[in-house]
Amino acid sequence: MPNRVRFYTRPGCSLCHRVVPILDRLAAEGLIEWEAINIEHDPNLLRQYADRIPVVEVEGRGALVGRVSEYRLRRLLGQGA
Numbered sequence: 001m002p003n004r005v006r007f008y009t010r011p012g013c014s015l016c017h018r019v020v021p022i023l024d025r026l027a028a029e030g031l032i033e034w035e036a037i038n039i040e041h042d043p044n045l046l047r048q049y050a051d052r053i054p055v056v057e058v059e060g061r062g063a064l065v066g067r068v069s070e071y072r073l074r075r076l077l078g079q080g081a
Helices: 016-028 043-049 071-075
Strands: 001-007 032-038 055-058 062-065
Touching: 001 016, 016 032, 016 071, 055 071, 062 071
Parallel strands: 001 032
Antiparallel strands: 001 055, 055 062
C-alpha cells in the first residue's frame, strides 16, 4: 500500500519545483500517493510553513523540510538510497 504524502508549497517557491519530479517518480513506482497543498489558501498553514517550504510530510513517518532530495525521501520511506 502506498504511503500518503502531503507536499506543502506555494506559488513562486524556488525549491518546490524540484520536488514535483521526485514525488512523481515515487508515485509511478507505487511507493506514494501525494497531494500538493498551497499554504496560501489556509492562514494557519501559511503561519506554520511560510519560511519552511517545501515541506514533504509522509503520514506516520515524519517530514522533510527545505531541501528535499530523492535520497532523503526514500530513506524516510524505508527504501534506502
